[in-house]
Amino acid sequence: MNKRVQLPPLDAFDRKILDILQQDNTTPQREIGDAINLSAPAVQRRIKRMTEAGVIQANVAVLDPAAVGQSITIFVEIEVISETAAQIEDAKREFAAAPEIQQCYYVTGEADFILVIVVPNMGDYEALTRRLFFGNSNVKRFRTFVAMDRVKVGLHVPLGA
């Protein structure tokens, strides 16, 4: 399914294009071209190549959660009891399937999973904990952090390297 085509070393042009698209992917190709001294078709071909190579994974609209009634962002640290490969895979699958879980990472350290959860209100979060954590016999402990301020939110990847 994944048409990972090749590994084309990104040059300075590619990085500048990515930098622009990471901020606004509705920027016209001609405008990008003007900014980096390249023609629109050249920009278009590079974007296509990077998309096929998987460097660009998606093109998405970013919404204001509060504007669609999802006012609360919560972090959860989870510690599991058994860390067998099968159990971990099960947990990953379950967390990934829950729409309220916006992000899920399997981590080292004092916790095993870190989740970012988006819900309309605390009642919904409480219901979610019952379903996902108390209802999962492999969850040993979890700690909740409620976001008071989303200081910086995004998926922007630095391109300095």
Added chain:
Amino acid sequence: MNKRVQLPPLDAFDRKILDILQQDNTTPQREIGDAINLSAPAVQRRIKRMTEAGVIQANVAVLDPAAVGQSITIFVEIEVISETAAQIEDAKREFAAAPEIQQCYYVTGEADFILVIVVPNMGDYEALTRRLFFGNSNVKRFRTFVAMDRVKVGLHVPLGA
């Protein structure tokens, strides 16, 4: 600066449009229209309205961090010493300004800030901790979690409500 226009209650059409754009904002308006039984211009006007209202905050390309040399994702929980308004604002500003810090939240609970950091390697992270945490006299303690697997990553907001 922020042209928050009005608060138009989103109807079922709007929500379906947002749902599609959250997954792929390159979807042609005519295709969206076909999917929800609306004409392309109607879709276009709704998107414009929601963008002006701030419901749609941005349109961005999502990159594969590993493909651009940023292989490591790290979570950091930070506890500060003094939580005066001024100190907190300073911290927010400093964290928001760092390009390696992809996400920053001010939270309740056993920590004060949670950061998501993206760096090329552990050496860079170590340098970052020296600069941002050890170099900041208001940081009391910080805990590091290194992501072994980015199980689910995105900014998708559930639209069930």
Added chain:
DNA sequence: TCTCCAATGAAACAAACTTGCAAATGAGAG
């Protein structure tokens, strides 16, 4: 120096977005 390959730009072409306008829809007043 020569050859070959990959990438480029200009121009033609196709697709998508945007606007103008008349018709339809729905809410509220009379």
Added chain:
DNA sequence: CTCTCATTTGCAAGTTTGTTTCATTGGAGA
């Protein structure tokens, strides 16, 4: 129950943007 007004819609025309074609350029390697 009907009328009116404000809003939203669809169609069609116009504009912008994206895509393809093709001849040319610029190098890397022989």
